[in-house]
Amino acid sequence: MRIAIEAVGVLAPGLPDWDGAQAVLAGRQPFAAAPLAPCVPISLPAAERRRSSPTVRLAIAAAEQALHRTALSPQDMALVFSSPEAAGVITHQLCEVLAGSREVSPTQFHNSVHNAPSGYYSIAMNAKLCATSVCRGPWSFAAGLLDAAVQALCDDVPVLYVCYDSPLPAPLSDVMPVVEATAIALVIAPKPAAATLASWEFAVAPAEGDVAWPGWMPAAWQANASARGFEALATLAGGAGASAAMPLSPELNVQVARC
Amino acid sequence: MCGWVHKGGIQSTTAMFMQPLAVLSYTITSAAGLGKANTARTLREERSGLTPNDLTWAPLDCWIGHVGAAEAVALPEALGAFDCRNNRLALLALEQDGFRDAVAAARGRLGAGRIAVFLGTSTSGILSTELAYQSRDPATGSLPAAFRYDTVHNLDATTEFVRRVLGLTGPAMTISTACSSSAKVFCLAERFIRLGLADAAVVGGVDSLCHTTLYGFSALQLVAPDICRPFDTARRGLTIGEAAGFALLERGAGALQLMGYGETSDAHHMSTPPPDGDGARRAMLDALERARLSAREIDYINLHGTATPANDRAEGRAVHGIFGTGTPCSSTKGVTGHTLGAAGITEAAIALLSLEQGFQPGSPTTREVDPETRCAFTPHGQARKLARVMSNSFGFGGNNCALVFGKDA
Numbered sequence: 001m002r003i004a005i006e007a008v009g010v011l012a013p014g015l016p017d018w019d020g021a022q023a024v025l026a027g028r029q030p031f032a033a034a035p036l037a038p039c040v041p042i043s044l045p046a047a048e049r050r051r052s053s054p055t056v057r058l059a060i061a062a063a064e065q066a067l068h069r070t071a072l073s074p075q076d077m078a079l080v081f082s083s084p085e086a087a088g089v090i091t092h093q094l095c096e097v098l099a100g101s102r103e104v105s106p107t108q109f110h111n112s113v114h115n116a117p118s119g120y121y122s123i124a125m126n127a128k129l130c131a132t133s134v135c136r137g138p139w140s141f142a143a144g145l146l147d148a149a150v151q152a153l154c155d156d157v158p159v160l161y162v163c164y165d166s167p168l169p170a171p172l173s174d175v176m177p178v179v180e181a182t183a184i185a186l187v188i189a190p191k192p193a194a195a196t197l198a199s200w201e202f203a204v205a206p207a208e209g210d211v212a213w214p215g216w217m218p219a220a221w222q223a224n225a226s227a228r229g230f231e232a233l234a235t236l237a238g239g240a241g242a243s244a245a246m247p248l249s250p251e252l253n254v255q256v257a258r259c
Numbered sequence: 260m261c262g263w264v265h266k267g268g269i270q271s272t273t274a275m276f277m278q279p280l281a282v283l284s285y286t287i288t289s290a291a292g293l294g295k296a297n298t299a300r301t302l303r304e305e306r307s308g309l310t311p312n313d314l315t316w317a318p319l320d321c322w323i324g325h326v327g328a329a330e331a332v333a334l335p336e337a338l339g340a341f342d343c344r345n346n347r348l349a350l351l352a353l354e355q356d357g358f359r360d361a362v363a364a365a366r367g368r369l370g371a372g373r374i375a376v377f378l379g380t381s382t383s384g385i386l387s388t389e390l391a392y393q394s395r396d397p398a399t400g401s402l403p404a405a406f407r408y409d410t411v412h413n414l415d416a417t418t419e420f421v422r423r424v425l426g427l428t429g430p431a432m433t434i435s436t437a438c439s440s441s442a443k444v445f446c447l448a449e450r451f452i453r454l455g456l457a458d459a460a461v462v463g464g465v466d467s468l469c470h471t472t473l474y475g476f477s478a479l480q481l482v483a484p485d486i487c488r489p490f491d492t493a494r495r496g497l498t499i500g501e502a503a504g505f506a507l508l509e510r511g512a513g514a515l516q517l518m519g520y521g522e523t524s525d526a527h528h529m530s531t532p533p534p535d536g537d538g539a540r541r542a543m544l545d546a547l548e549r550a551r552l553s554a555r556e557i558d559y560i561n562l563h564g565t566a567t568p569a570n571d572r573a574e575g576r577a578v579h580g581i582f583g584t585g586t587p588c589s590s591t592k593g594v595t596g597h598t599l600g601a602a603g604i605t606e607a608a609i610a611l612l613s614l615e616q617g618f619q620p621g622s623p624t625t626r627e628v629d630p631e632t633r634c635a636f637t638p639h640g641q642a643r644k645l646a647r648v649m650s651n652s653f654g655f656g657g658n659n660c661a662l663v664f665g666k667d668a
Binding site for chain 1: 275381389392393395400401406407408409413414415416418419422428430431432433434435436437443446450451453454456470471474475476477478479523525526527528529530538541654655656657658
């Protein structure tokens with residue numbers, strides 16, 4: 001099965017955008033850690049920006065990067081958002097309140113749903129097509145990518161795919177050690193067009209041993225499901241390999257090969 | 260919209276025809292009963308499974324849909340790390356109606372790697388995390404050493420647990436779009452099977468009672484102080500319930516079939532639908548188009564019908580806009596409660612039961628239908644031959660899904 005990649009967005013400490021990330025992913029430039037500036041998605045009205053969580057802002061800011069690089073309209077795209085833990089800091093705050101006063105903030109409660117990022121995004125962009133929020137624990141990148149590719153092909157529709165990890169506060173960080181934010185956004189189309197970056201032949205295949213992490217990547221990011229996408233992005237940056245594998249389960253990988 | 264203009268080009272039309280998928284087996288466990296026979300009896304007798312809230316750990320003045328039998332379920336020793344209320348409820352449901360046997364037979368026929376597992380949930384085993392936060396170390400703030408996040412609280416924990424119980428190795432993932440989660444898994448399965456990534460799929464959903472949803476919906480003032488009364492003039496909100504249910508779908512025709520589906524976004528508000536129910540309307544129209552059916556070919560609609568004033572009015576108007584007053588509809592939330600991430604599978608199972616048994620469910624807690632909702636809301640159930648039914652599920656984030664099921668003529 002083949003899909004076209006129209007545009008990419010990247011947000012991580014030291015990788016502030018796709019232009020900056022390509023040289024690192026292609027091995028032309030060493031990775032240099034740098035703090036990630038707070039995400040300020042311009043599509044969210046100020047009131048919504050204030051009400052939303054850091055995870056929402058991260059996901060939408062990554063999506064906006066990709067949207068700037070495509071002529072396709074956000075209103076014409078289906079949405080697949082994927083994260084191992086989208087509520088994150090909100091879960092922590094809710095659990096603290098529930099262990100004490102139990103006076104839950106209504107805004108915090110509706111922000112706690114896993115699809116809050118895609119919900120806020122759809123409101124900001126007036127995106128009214130199908131929106132799906134995926135979770136597959138540490139395998140969330142491959143699962144969401146697979147879902148996005150399948151939807152693009154089945155419904156003949158461009159799909160915005162965003163995968164993201166937001167840092168968790170203590171004590172949740174003891175059991176889910178995400179310490180830095182990473183996010184990847186892809187605009188996927190069912191067929192290539194003039195502005196297409198590249199096409200991916202993708203397949204679900206049996207896993208043969210563990211998939212290695214990129215050598216340049218900070219070890220701490222191995223807790224981030226979205227960081228599994230960097231090997232796939234390297235195929236677009238003209239990097240070391242023209243193909244990449246991402247774990248979907250202990251038994252399966254999603255493979256992409258640039259073509 | 261804020262700064263992003265439509266860039267022109269072709270307006271996408273996502274709806275298209277689909278080949279029906281066979282529903283080989285299904286099961287549902289909720290406050291309305293364990294398994295299909297008990298659920299059907301509750302529906303026929305026009306009883307409610309809801310009870311006044313007696314949870315000592317969440318003393319709120321409301322009603323609940325409680326599956327007490329889940330609490331005594333023991334997980335297999337090898338899967339002990341997955342132990343939590345949500346996974347106990349999942350296992351209880353898997354044991355009903357010969358569902359595990361049906362999956363084992365399909366696994367033998369098709370191979371474990373050709374069967375996908377797609378489940379929906381909104382809160383997974385978050386109750387375990389809530390309890391862990393009540394037992395933090397006073398000095399360090401750390402959680403109890405025995406607490407597990409990945410196999411208990413992560414939204415994928417139940418999917419991975421069910422996949423292992425059933426011995427399946429096909430593609431698996433969790434959909435979490437609040438209260439449409441376990442309806443959307445049917446759509447995912449259709450797409451994966453259509454592209455040949457699987458030959459069959461176990462779909463479903465599991466959500467269990469927890470502090471987050473009980474206190475969260477209360478904070479939003481969406482929980483009724485008495486039992487929920489869908490589409491009633493005096494409706495005052497929802498009753499939260501817990502449920503687990505599963506369906507086994509396979510390529511090809513069958514006595515019971517998934518015929519169509521529609522998925523849309525409101526792009527309006529995080530927790531309130533637009534007053535005209537536009538997103539719901541587009542989801543229902545897409546589902547009809549995929550199923551190649553006209554509105555008058557739908558015999559019954561199982562509404563989302565949460566019994567909040569705004570939701571019921573918007574859904575009723577959207578239904579009326581498409582079906583007029585010609586199609587009987589009801590909400591079974593007064594029987595099962597609003598089972599949130601499991602609402603999609605709960606009501607898909609009720610839709611399938613209604614087809615199989617020739618019985619149109621009512622809404623036993625509704626006393627006086629609100630004329631403002633306009634559609635043909637039918638509080639009393641009746642024996643009636645049904646061939647095509649629709650089930651609606653809508654969630655926070657303005658996330659809508661409509662499913663159409665049919666019976667082989």
